[in-house]
Amino acid sequence: MHRNSSEEGRQGRKIELLVLHSMDGFYKSTVEWFKNPKTAVVAHYLISKKGEISQMLKDGWAGYHAGDYETNLRSIGIELEDEKKGEAWVYPKEEIKALRWLVKRLCKKYKIPKDKEHILLHKDITPERDDPVGNFDLDWIASFKTSYLRSVGRNDLSIS
Ligand SMILES: [Zn+2]
DSSP states (O other), rough: OOTTTTTTTGGGGOEEEEEEEEEEEEEHHHHHHHTTTOOOOOOOOOEEEEEOEEEETTTTTEOOOOHHHHHHHHHHEEEOOOETTTTTEOOOOOHHHHHHHHHHHHHHHOOSSSSSEEEEEEHHSTSSSSOOOOOOOOOOHHHHHHHHHHHOOOOOOOSO
16 A cells, blocks of 8 residues: 555545546556555555556545646546557457556445546546557446346346
C-alpha cells in the first residue's frame, strides 16, 4: 500500500468514478515504481496483460492519477498494461476479463452505475493525452446490463 503521495479519507468525497489508464510501461516495473515512496503518481489497481491484478492503494485513499484533484478525490484509478502489435495497441482478452471482473466488483461495492459517465478513460478527462493508448473501447460496459437482464428478467435492475 502506498502512503506517501495519496490522501487518506478523500476529504469525505464518495467514490463515484472509475478512471482507466495505460500503464506506459510494463506491469512488473510499474508495480515496483508505484511502491517507491518517491513516486508522485499512484493508481489503486494495476492489471497485467495476463490478467493479474495488484492493489497499490486502499480504495479509501485518493490516488494521484487523473491529473485533476477533484476527480482524484472521487475516483478509483486502474492502470492497464498495454502492448503494441504492429501499429495497434492491444489489450489481451485475459486482461479485459480481469478488468471486467474488477469493474463489476467495484461498481457493486460503491454503487457506481456501469455506464460511460461513471467509467471513464483518462483521455475523457484530459483529451490531449492518448491514455489509454489506441482505440480503447468501452462498449463491453453495455454488455453488463444486457447479460444481467437476460439472466434475471427485467424487473429488478440491482446487480447481484
Ligand atoms: Zn492516465
